[in-house]
Amino acid sequence: MSTQAASMQLDDFDVLIDWEKLKIWLSTTEELKSVSINSVSKLDGGLQNNVFLIKTDGQDIILRRPGKHLKPKSNETILREARVLRALSGSAVPHPSVLATCDDETVIGACFYLMEPLEGFAKSGDLPGDYATDANWRRAMGEELVRAAAALADVDHVSVGLADLGKPENWHERQVARWRSQLEGYAATPGYDPGELPHTDAVGCWLTDNLPSDRQIGLVHGDLQFPNVMFSLKAPIISGVLDWELVSLGDPLLDLGWILSSWYEDGDPDGKSPMVKPWDGFLTRRELVEQYCQLRGRDATQVPWFFALACYKLACLLEGTYAASKAGKVPAKVGDSVHAYATWLMNKAQQIVAA
Known part of the structure; x- marks a missing residue:
């Protein structure tokens, strides 16, 4: 992975993302091991979870993780989300595609998954x-x-x-x-x-x-x-x-x-x-x-x-x-x-x- 975007240049959003550990983890993930991270922004993602848009040289990636203060089932819930989205692959249900899932909370402080971004808007x-x-x-x-x-x-x-x-x-x-x-x-x-x-x-x-x-x-x-x-x-x-x-x-x-x-x-x-x-x-x-x-x-x-x-x-x-x-x-x-x-x-x- 390129080091052009050093972790110190990327916002950790009050320690919600540990960039050094995340990059090491990404390097071991077949689908994303060659990505070069350029920037990150935090999106509106509801009350329970945090959602980030990560821009890389090759593609945009959405990272979804629980809040900073984990509840008893926060990690279980985020992994279940990813599991359901994977299970829906090939169905007629419109949904984002999961790129990778991490069940090791020591990487960024919580379990998380990465998915493809969707075009459009979700709002009231x-x-x-x-x-x-x-x-x-x-x-x-x-x-x-x-x-x-x-x-x-x-x-x-x-x-x-x-x-x-x-x-x-x-x-x-x-x-x-x-x-x-x-x-x-x-x-x-x-x-x-x-x-x-x-x-x-x-x-x-x-x-x-x-x-x-x-x-x-x-x-x-x-x-x-x-x-x-x-x-x-x-x-x-x-x-x-x-x-x-x-x-x-x-x-x-x-x-x-x-x-x-x-x-x-x-x-x-x-x-x-x-x-x-x-x-x-x-x-x-x-x-x-x-x-x-x-x-x-x-x-x-x-x-x-x-x-x-x-x-x-x-x-x-x-x-x-x-x-x-x-x-x-x-x-x-x-x-x-x-x-x-x-x-x-x-x-x-x-x-x-x-x-």
Whole structure:
């Protein structure tokens, strides 16, 4: 490897990358042993992980690693991400290709993997390029999200070696207790009261009493929405689905429910704006459901259960940030904003179950 870009010239981002050790490791990696690193920049990569764009003489590389302060399963989660992405190779699921994986945390302080960059953007807020000016491109965004969800659901998790990715037994029956216990666990935080989240009892009882009859088990991304999907700027297509840290086994219809929960329509409860703008031209929720069920042969009458479950699950998860704000670990403004969205989700869930 060339030494023209000495490690002292590259930012270590508060010791998130040990360049000397990384270069030695790269020199032993067949796919990347001849690369010459020129520069590095830190990208937006979510709350749990750090993502870096490394420019070399031959190609750009994305490095993804956990945060500086590792949690008990941080390394396990990042390696699982890489494993899932490798397993998806050759499938119809748009995803980044993994170039190399490192399970030795002594190299840069955590396990990590390297992958090919994707063209396009992943964001909420104002849309760029033709997405901002052409309603047909915005319509295609919904269609592409549904196709990606259906393609992931079509993957045979057993044949690609992911049968151990979760616990499929009684998955549907276990969901309410699983996420309700998560919510109630925050009660140990001084100043936080789980009772502040509305409709948890009513929605939980409805989910328990109305278990779906149309059930499948497969891969579930777990957070399929605009900020976690890279859309191409060259054509209205998905370049790749990102942020696979929540992937597990479950009923793939939950990914559709997640998309529906992120959507915006007239008649929704107050307190939420479209995730991206402008919003005119986007498919309706009904059209999203019809497309998915046509692609996968699922029963559309069962979808409200998964829609309500997605709202319930995400609300319970988000309350963790609100509880942390009560303990002073997260800015109060952030906590209040997250709690407002969790409240909207439960109001939407209540609207679904009351329909």
